[in-house]
Amino acid sequence: MILDTQLQFSDAQALTVTAASTSTIDLKAASSKLFTGEPMVVLITVDVAAKTSDGNETYAFALQTDDADTFGSAATLASRSIDKALLTAGSKHTIPVPAELDVEQFVRLSYTLGGTNPTITVTAELQPANMVDQYKAYPDNITIS
Numbered sequence: 276m277i278l279d280t281q282l283q284f285s286d287a288q289a290l291t292v293t294a295a296s297t298s299t300i301d302l303k304a305a306s307s308k309l310f311t312g313e314p315m316v317v318l319i320t321v322d323v324a325a326k327t328s329d330g331n332e333t334y335a336f337a338l339q340t341d342d343a344d345t346f347g348s349a350a351t352l353a354s355r356s357i358d359k360a361l362l363t364a365g366s367k368h369t370i371p372v373p374a375e376l377d378v379e380q381f382v383r384l385s386y387t388l389g390g391t392n393p394t395i396t397v398t399a400e401l402q403p404a405n406m407v408d409q410y411k412a413y414p415d416n417i418t419i420s
């Protein structure tokens with residue numbers, strides 16, 4: 276399966292504090308009912324396992340939208356907290372995107388980390404729900420010249 280990088284929020288993004296995804300999706304115009312039709316999910320793949328050694332780490336993920344790429348008045352479309360013990364290297368987690376959402380021009384993923392020195396590295400993208408079981412991440416070993 277080939278993924279569209281324009282639907283990718285993070286590519287092996289190392290997180291140590293609450294942060295936004297390194298990439299946003301620009302829908303080019305506000306779309307009042309973007310997720311009508313094929314069910315969509317945010318797929319989060321853990322590249323480096325979440326730190327759990329202090330026992331109080333927390334990890335939450337939220338799909339946000341805004342009419343400006345600065346996300347000054349971001350609205351949450353869907354969110355999920357995931358138990359740190361489940362965030363092992365190579366694990367996959369989804370956030371179902373509800374249909375019939377009012378979506379503004381820009382969409383991003385927000386990562387909320389809590390506790391003592393939480394760390395995790397993730398790759399995340401928006402994709403059709405039926406593609407999740409078919410998805411397999413591999414190291415990037417291709418050179419195009």
